[in-house]
Amino acid sequence: ATERTFSIIKPDATRRNLTGAINAVIENSGLRIVAQKRLQLTRAQAEGFYAVHRERGFFGELVEFMISGPVVVQVLEGDNAVLAYRDIMGATNPANAAEGTIRKLFAESIEANSAHGSDSLENAAIEIAYFFAQTEIVG
Ligand code: CMP
Numbered sequence: 840a841t842e843r844t845f846s847i848i849k850p851d852a853t854r855r856n857l858t859g860a861i862n863a864v865i866e867n868s869g870l871r872i873v874a875q876k877r878l879q880l881t882r883a884q885a886e887g888f889y890a891v892h893r894e895r896g897f898f899g900e901l902v903e904f905m906i907s908g909p910v911v912v913q914v915l916e917g918d919n920a921v922l923a924y925r926d927i928m929g930a931t932n933p934a935n936a937a938e939g940t941i942r943k944l945f946a947e948s949i950e951a952n953s954a955h956g957s958d959s960l961e962n963a964a965i966e967i968a969y970f971f972a973q974t975e976i977v978g
Pocket of ligand 1: 951
């Protein structure tokens with residue numbers, strides 16, 4: 840079924856001018872970028888977005904990293920988009936990511952892993968609503 844998922848191109852990737860390269864991987868996979876904007880996240884925005892990880896040891900570092908430079912937030916649309924984008928991103932740790940995936944191609948570390956994608960359809964809707972108004976999504 841056609842789904843929408845939420846994506847973030849992270850600061851390690853925007854810093855290295857990789858927005859277009861990552862978008863090419865996304866579009867070559869058949870997913871469509873139906874909303875996109877470049878933002879400097881505030882600390883409050885980053886903490887709120889990653890609230891589920893608040894108790895994790897890496898939470899503080901993760902927030903610092905996510906506000907260390909611009910991000911590009913996106914809505915991706917396509918068949919089975921949530922799982923499709925997770926496949927295209929590859930494993931969280933780039934050391935475990937498959938050939939040709941965004942994280943294998945571009946990620947620097949488990950933290951600076953170039954891309955975020957929603958882990959379920961339910962979370963996709965929550966994450967999309969966190970950053971986008973319905974009027975900003977043009978399918
Ligand atoms: P993301 O898909 O954005 O969801 C949570 C993020 O936390 C993850 O990608 C990584 O960037 C980061 N992360 C996950 N595990 C670790 C870890 N062990 N150490 C540091 N960062 C991590």
